[in-house]
Amino acid sequence: MAANxxxxxxxxxxxxxxxxxxxKSSLVLRFVKGQFVEFQExxxxxxxxxxxxxVNDETVKFEIWDTAGQERYHSLAPMYYRGAAAxxxxxxxxxxxxxxxxxxxxxxxxxxxxxxxxxxxxxNKADLLETRQVxxxxxxxxxQENGLFFMETSAKTAINVNDIFYEIAKRLIQGQPAQNxxxxxVLSQRPNERLVSSxxxxx
Amino acid sequence: MDLSxxxxxxxxxxxxxxxxxxKRLASLSLRTSDLPPDFAPAGEIEEYGDDDDExxxxxxxxxxxxxxxxxxxxxxxxxxxxxxxxxxxxxxxAGERGTSLASSAGANDDPEPQPDDWPRDKKHLDEDDxxxxxxxxxKHFFILSNSGxxxxxxxxxxxxxxxxxxxxxxxxxxxxxxxxxxxxVRAGKHQIVFLVKGPIYLVCISCTEESYEGLRGxxxxxxxxxxxxLTKSVNRCFEKNPKFDMAPLLGGTxxxxxxxxxxxxxxxxxxLHAYTCLPLAQSTRQAASAVLQDIADSGVLFALLMCxxxxxxxxxxxxxxxxxxxxxLLANFILSSESFRTSESFSPICLPRYNSMAFxxxxxxxxxxxxxxxxxTARSDAFYDLKDSRSRIQDVLxxxxxxVEVQRSLRESALRIxxxxxxxxxxxxxxxxxxxxxxxxxxxxxxMAIGGPAGLWHFVYKSIYLDQYVSSEFPLIISKPKQQKRxxxxxxxxxxSMHDKATGPHKTQFRRDEDYxxxxxxxxxxxxxAAFNPLADKSQAIKVCNRVCQxxxxxxxxxFVYGESTLSWHLGIEKP
Numbered sequence: 001m002a003a004n005x006x007x008x009x010x011x012x013x014x015x016x017x018x019x020x021x022x023x024k025s026s027l028v029l030r031f032v033k034g035q036f037v038e039f040q041e042x043x044x045x046x047x048x049x050x051x052x053x054x055v056n057d058e059t060v061k062f063e064i065w066d067t068a069g070q071e072r073y074h075s076l077a078p079m080y081y082r083g084a085a086a087x088x089x090x091x092x093x094x095x096x097x098x099x100x101x102x103x104x105x106x107x108x109x110x111x112x113x114x115x116x117x118x119x120x121x122x123x124n125k126a127d128l129l130e131t132r133q134v135x136x137x138x139x140x141x142x143x144q145e146n147g148l149f150f151m152e153t154s155a156k157t158a159i160n161v162n163d164i165f166y167e168i169a170k171r172l173i174q175g176q177p178a179q180n181x182x183x184x185x186v187l188s189q190r191p192n193e194r195l196v197s198s199x200x201x202x203x
Numbered sequence: 204m205d206l207s208x209x210x211x212x213x214x215x216x217x218x219x220x221x222x223x224x225x226k227r228l229a230s231l232s233l234r235t236s237d238l239p240p241d242f243a244p245a246g247e248i249e250e251y252g253d254d255d256d257e258x259x260x261x262x263x264x265x266x267x268x269x270x271x272x273x274x275x276x277x278x279x280x281x282x283x284x285x286x287x288x289x290x291x292x293x294x295x296x297a298g299e300r301g302t303s304l305a306s307s308a309g310a311n312d313d314p315e316p317q318p319d320d321w322p323r324d325k326k327h328l329d330e331d332d333x334x335x336x337x338x339x340x341x342k343h344f345f346i347l348s349n350s351g352x353x354x355x356x357x358x359x360x361x362x363x364x365x366x367x368x369x370x371x372x373x374x375x376x377x378x379x380x381x382x383x384x385x386x387x388v389r390a391g392k393h394q395i396v397f398l399v400k401g402p403i404y405l406v407c408i409s410c411t412e413e414s415y416e417g418l419r420g421x422x423x424x425x426x427x428x429x430x431x432x433l434t435k436s437v438n439r440c441f442e443k444n445p446k447f448d449m450a451p452l453l454g455g456t457x458x459x460x461x462x463x464x465x466x467x468x469x470x471x472x473x474x475l476h477a478y479t480c481l482p483l484a485q486s487t488r489q490a491a492s493a494v495l496q497d498i499a500d501s502g503v504l505f506a507l508l509m510c511x512x513x514x515x516x517x518x519x520x521x522x523x524x525x526x527x528x529x530x531x532l533l534a535n536f537i538l539s540s541e542s543f544r545t546s547e548s549f550s551p552i553c554l555p556r557y558n559s560m561a562f563x564x565x566x567x568x569x570x571x572x573x574x575x576x577x578x579x580t581a582r583s584d585a586f587y588d589l590k591d592s593r594s595r596i597q598d599v600l601x602x603x604x605x606x607v608e609v610q611r612s613l614r615e616s617a618l619r620i621x622x623x624x625x626x627x628x629x630x631x632x633x634x635x636x637x638x639x640x641x642x643x644x645x646x647x648x649x650x651m652a653i654g655g656p657a658g659l660w661h662f663v664y665k666s667i668y669l670d671q672y673v674s675s676e677f678p679l680i681i682s683k684p685k686q687q688k689r690x691x692x693x694x695x696x697x698x699x700s701m702h703d704k705a706t707g708p709h710k711t712q713f714r715r716d717e718d719y720x721x722x723x724x725x726x727x728x729x730x731x732x733a734a735f736n737p738l739a740d741k742s743q744a745i746k747v748c749n750r751v752c753q754x755x756x757x758x759x760x761x762x763f764v765y766g767e768s769t770l771s772w773h774l775g776i777e778k779p
Binding site: 025043044046047049068070071076 | 432433451452453454455456458536540541542543545546547548549550551552565583584586590
């Protein structure tokens with residue numbers, strides 16, 4: 001595995017958790033394959049992806065578990081988040097119930113998970129501003145209180161998608177998961193700029 | 204091996220053995236009043252209303268004289284029931300009330316297009332039992348709990364069907380209260396079939412003229428599909444709380460059930476209880492089987508390599524056997540869930556015939572658009588091991604060119620009736636079932652109108668020992684999905700009558716109607732279902748069936764899987 005001379009490869013298990021339809025699979029597919037489909041079908045069980053990210057002179061190889069949000073799979077979640085270096089808890093900014101569900105996932109992670117796990121909160125579907133139901137301030141406050149880092153993302157427009165993975169990779173390398181240097185990121189209104197800046201991290 | 208020289212009983216008799224009379228099971232007749240004849244004055248709609256949930260069935264062989272005038276009215280593809288000609292009444296199940304004619308207008312209200320292009324989103328969530336369109340659908344499926352809570356409905360929003368579910372539950376418990384069990388109800392053209400599985404009730408309401416046994420078998424598969432997703436341990440939820448709402452547990456599986464219901468009309472596996480294999484050269488299949496066997500020896504319970512619904516190779520750990528219904532339900536689950544195609548997946552599933560109480564873990568990976576590997580294990584932490592196994596299997600498959608051969612077989616290796624060898628006594632090994640495209644395209648369509656030899660149109664052959672079947676490619680005359688669906692319905696009826704427990708089992712049946720000549724022949728080794736053009740000569744047809752059987756024997760190494768572990772006991776019997 002460590003054959004790449006001069007470049008450390010760090011394997012990191014990452015799990016996505018969240019309510020049905022929050023956009024977990026869409027986020028992953030945007031990150032891993034650069035794809036987006038409007039009507040993403042329900043995930044069955046859990047889907048596995050891997051993707052590497054270069055951060056400075058290090059490489060993080062994400063082993064991503066995209067879990068199913070369906071109720072019948074909840075009891076399996078520990079199988080996927082156990083031993084995870086990072087978790088992204090996803091909710092849909094147009095659906096308050098999914099935010100409630102996200103808080104429950106955070107609780108569960110805090111209760112059972114490893115305290116060194118980097119936990120990110122992603123308010124997805126950030127392109128749907130006109131039907132927003134979960135205010136950005138509310139989520140930001142919640143994230144600060146719980147030591148999560150927070151971003152609003154849009155798998156559809158790609159806003160902040162690479163960024164959230166990049167940020168996780170950075171924190172994993174720094175090994176400073178508990179710190180919260182820039183709690184809350186303001187959603188960029190210029191997605192193209194974001195895309196350009198983030199494209200370099202996706203090798 | 205020469206069938207034609209064999210004495211009976213393996214030789215089909217030359218005289219008619221009439222089909223057994225429709226068996227009447229204990230039936231609770233609500234109202235059997237015939238539908239009023241005043242609707243559909245043109246007449247042709249009535250004809251098709253009887254027919255099935257086909258949108259229109261046209262062949263060179265007319266069923267009725269008026270077919271040409273009605274042809275324009277029937278389109279090939281899906282029609283929205285909402286734009287269909289309005290029925291004079293909206294009172295739903297016509298027979299029950301004896302006042303409306305919903306079913307006769309329904310010839311185009313149950314749109315089901317091609318096998319590979321079926322409507323994944325045709326649930327019509329806006330409908331409920333008050334909607335005229337909902338009532339006019341030709342085939343409903345319901346799953347409900349014994350407290351009457353809806354769990355699944357093919358059409359409409361389950362939540363809005365609570366009242367209807369309660370009614371179904373009331374009918375079941377009414378009969379149970381008298382110490383009896385309800386099997387079905389006939390109401391005019393509708394048949395309501397019930398299946399009680401502990402706290403789960405399954406109901407089919409259909410006016411498709413399918414047999415009770417056939418519909419009941421479909422409900423059994425619905426139940427099996429549900430178990431595959433949840434296991435039988437879901438019953439415990441009802442023990443704790445009889446009012447348990449189970450519907451959310453099946454969230455996101457509508458496409459699985461829709462695809463299953465669709466399979467009832469095109470996949471012979473649903474009534475033959477057998478699986479089919481992708482034709483492959485023996486050496487190619489052996490290469491795949493050998494590597495799967497290696498994997499199975501290292502702790503995997505079952506390893507299946509499949510292409511769409513066809514098995515390329517399957518192996519099981521010692522003594523573990525896979526039931527054909529489990530293969531079918533597993534393939535349906537995987538193929539109908541887009542999620543499996545996007546990446547490697549690891550999902551708990553239950554094989555209801557293997558162990559209905561326990562979850563297994565399925566590692567699923569698609570090598571290409573239609574070829575996929577499923578590794579089943581009892582270990583929930585086996586993902587990375589299975590992922591490694593997959594990578595080893597993939598290497599071997601690539602080196603042995605298996606995936607390329609699979610694609611080639613998919614394009615070229617169908618059994619075509621026009622390729623049926625002429626000489627039945629030939630002992631020479633036939634060439635593999637691969638025929639170049641241009642030879643095929645040279646066949647004249649005029650020849651196709653009368654079919655292959657002796658007017659043979661199509662056949663399905665099931666090997667009883669192997670639990671496998673093969674079917675021929677559909678000829679041009681049965682090229683439309685609705686025609687194919689209709690033939691399968693005819694086979695299903697034939698199957699049900701041949702296996703009728705009260706009057707059967709039967710050995711042969713020769714049936715002629717305005718659509719086909721159907722011939723069924725069952726021995727202890729195989730079941731053959733063949734369709735000929737309606738003018739086919741009986742003795743010629745029987746000769747051709749002998750040739751088909753010989754042909755299958757000649758090809759058996761390519762068209763069947765001889766499992767190392769699943770059915771090894773059979774090898775000693777079949778192989779000389």
